[in-house]
Amino acid sequence: MFDIVGFIPRAVVQSIPLLYGSTGETITEKAGNLNLGIPGIMYVGGISGVIGAFLYEQSCKGASMNGFLAVAIPMLFCLVGSLLMGLLYCLLTVTLRANQNVTGLAMTTFGVGFGNFFGGSLIKLTGSDMPSITLSQTSLFFSRKLPFAERLGWFGKIFLSYGFLAYLAIVIAFVCAYILKRTRTGLHLRAVGENPATADAAGINITRHKYIATCAGSMIAGLGGLYYVMDYACGIWSNDAFGDRGWLAIALVIFTLWRPNVSVFASILFGGLYILYLFMPTGTNLAVKELYKMLPYVVTILVLIAVSMRRKKENHPPESLGVAYFREDR
Amino acid sequence: MNKSRAPLIHITKRKTMPWYCAWGVRGAAIVAALIACAVVTMFMTGENPIAIYAAMLKGAFGTTRKLWILGQNIAILLCIALALVPAFKMRFWNLGGEGQVLIGGLAAAACMICLGNRLPSGLLIAVMTLASIAAGAVWALIPAVFKAKWGTNETLFTLMMNYVATQLVAYFVIIWESPKGSGKIGIINQTTGIGWLPQIGGQKYLLNILVVAMITVIMYFYMNYSKHGYEISVVGESERTARYVGIKVERVILRTLLLSGAICGVAGLLLVGGTDHTITTTVAGGRGFTAVMVAWLAKFNPVGMVFTSFLIVFLGRGASEITTIFGLNHSYGDILTGIILFFIIGCEFFINYRLNFRKSAGKEAANV
């Protein structure tokens, strides 16, 4: 029988990095920036957190670690690292009006390289035999579950068995959805992505909105990298382990039609699809599992096609997505 | 005039910049980038920059073998970048090079494995070539059909197709894995060498280099002198103009993507049949994405792309030498590549726009 109680928590933990990534990318895209650097940014977020945690663990060798600092330092490192990446992207695409696709891909090359480089260097520093670095102490603080989760049986397992970053991801997604839909800032942001000339004429500062949305988006996406190492991977950083989750997060943005609140559920679906192969009774046929892993991408493509065929305006990507804005263009 | 309240920096679009100035700006950007890289490397290793660059040169050109590897890497990267050029010229963002190469390679591998014992090597190579080209072309055609018919966003579509291709390869890797349980396909037909592309003059990589050189020349003429190349430019610049003169835009999109995918398929063939003689999910190794930058940096000019792909491969090879000498890890090359790309990407701004500062409004262009 399909083990639903076992499946859901695993789908959820898979979904959290995707949810962070897609929420970040959604608000970035809503401001008209197609940031293909998200996979790189998530790497940078992850490794920055690892560096922070590593430094802190080293500094209190032997002594007991302060729970607050053990969480706050990696988070701060992660946010700063991904913020810098976001700023770099904005500098190039918004201020210098470079091509967004090319910049994004360059950032992904850089970000993945950055992650693996420092990951590798830290591994070397620790002198471990394994090609990975383990920060299990810090991880304990990140993955600490709600104390009464154990006592509530399947309910606790499905809803309460996650580290705080998982709940934070869901909160952030709903907050972003609310901001986009119900607040003035959200309205302005969407206007910037849809029609910057109009937004400009209405007195909205295009540059500032693009910077803020993209940097905030990068920081949120960066947290996805942090969650992955600290909670999902139990504090073990190994190079390239994060894989293609960043691209999956971008796919998720399209899948949800640019709605972070939908992303909360869609990311669990994607997470589920991502690990479905582990739960399918395929017997000895390991190969079929690889085909199951294709599902999230195929589903995204189908959504993309369906959206373009239906021609419903609300479901389309932001009108000026990927286009730099220059006021005096004539 | 009330100068004190005018905006501090006023940006205007440049009408045009002479080509030598434009290349001057780009050259300056590369120099600046190299200096930045040297500073970063110094910070990492404590070595002086001269030693670092000497090591890089040695890493790229040091031995005959290294030269061949350099040539091979340039050839493959250039081949994929050339494949993307027609699509990009048409403003079709084909980010699916990675997947198209993989599928092309998969087709070649499939032929080698399934037909290895049934066909003579010469015939098998012909079949492999056709299969790779067809597979790559079909992979690119799928997003093109939807783009032409419904305007489906091709950037994201092609991106997703990469991962579908990756999983497809992963599937077949397990089906064909040898030895069983190893999770990979060893060297295919290792003893017989059936389906291996021929070596010219005993050099493993020469064929690949020659094939790509040929594609470069053909692509240069195709884009600049052929009727198709002209149609592609018109469609890319303005679809309305294209329709106005009776160009069938949908057909041009399909035809161009067939071509784009076909050349990616060739790259896959060269990788699988020519050098690796096996297939893995990482056979393209991210080159589908790097190629986007190679093409874009050279402004889609096939000749310029020889230089940009050289630059990027050189950095990668050089950086890997640094890593071994100074004990850094191999990802350092990606960081250097990233830094250089950022500089070159950024410098385009100064070619296209002019900064007018408040005091010298409209007179002096602020340049790099």
Added chain:
Amino acid sequence: MDNKVAAVKMRDITKTFGATVANDKVWLDIYRGEILALLGENGSGKTTLMNMLSGIYFPDKGQIFVDGREVSIRSPKEAFDLGIGMIHQHFKLVDVFSAAENIVLGLKGSGRLDIDEVAKNVKAICEEYGFEVDPYQKIYDMSVSQKQQVEIVKVLYRGADILILDEPTAVLTPQETDKLFAVLRNMRDLGKAIVIITHKMHEVEELSDRVAILRHGSFVGDMLTKTTNAQEMTNMMVGHAVVLDIDRPEPKDPKPRIRVEGLTVRDIEGVVKLDNVSFTANSGEILGVAGISGCGQKELLEAIAGLQPIESGSIKYICDDGREDELIGKDPLSIQSLGVSLSFVPEDRLGMGLVGSMDLTDNMMLRSFRRGRSLIADRKTPKKLAEKVVEELEVNTPGVSTPVRRLSGGNVQKVLVGREISSAPTVLLTAYAVRGLDINSSYMIYDLINKQKEKGVAVVYVGEDLDVLLELCDRILVLCGGKVSGIVDGRGASKRDVGMMMTRLGGAANE
């Protein structure tokens, strides 16, 4: 009216784009409680001047005073803060937003956006001035006139008391125009300063209190509307008394060439753009097409050229030997392969007729590149053609390998017309062939068109300047709201009659 402080004073305003001087030391005063008409020909710099007031452009030189205080308007937001609001010709609305969302866009206020509250306020404004706007309706569901109303409400919602309208009537039906004017008068009486940019004389006379005139980017003068008349304003606008004196040779042996019957066209949204249009264009004759812009001129030409899907009707091409070919359902390529040599000078020169980033040679190739079986495109012949066009039409360009985008408007048009007539057409369609061109270039274009006519080409000339249409064309087809309002003889008709027919089906019938 005499002792008022000017709401806005513009002094010595200069703005250049590259080599073109859009505004040259312009002076302008705008008063409250008054409707100012800013009059000038196309390309005289009216819109540029107002864009500097609304913060879209920043002047190169000059001063702006609002209520006597010198200001610098660096962005649209700063313009709003000064109470200046502009309604652009191309509406600045976000398509996927509702009216209310568009109206509140860019405003400061509480973080949470209560759209129902906004809707209530919008309704109040609508009732006050007589607009009909549904705050919850999405922009993409709206008609042009509804969108314009949203634009005006948007400006009022922000409390603007200096309103600038850029050619507001260009897209409106006569009834909608009357409604708009009533609203504008209403606003004036409530003490707002209103500027309308226009080149239509009758609007100036009907609506404005004062008129300011620009010519080639320079300020010519302003006066009270009641103290002047159309003739004087025209003279100031054009610079000299209008004696156009365009050649009009008698048509030689005119024979029917294109016969259009019952042509009906809808746009993508299903709006009828052409309604049962029928006419014949003769060889050796210029058929003018007059009408308020957006009355189906574009669709008419594109339908003949094979670029416009057609709902019903027929377009027949009549060969010299009397054979008739149906053009409907054919694209430009299949029309060409019928042996019909049809040339089309479209309105959007760089967006449709030419490729801006390509050089002259490559643009010449657009029509001819398919020739021959070779895979290689022939560039020698187009290069020769480009050189010939440059020489014969006196195109001012550094060479034939200069991208056409870098040429001035007049030269771009010469390149386009030169290419289109080089193929020895039997039908020549032109849309606004002299828009934005200086006098010399315009005359050269008239001359070229006349030469084609003498060669026996059937010319269809869509124009906006009635004086030109009346002097150039043999017959004039007047469109009104997509219907044929009448076909008049160019030699006998009066400007007034044609003007009436443009605004009302059949013209003076109701008077």
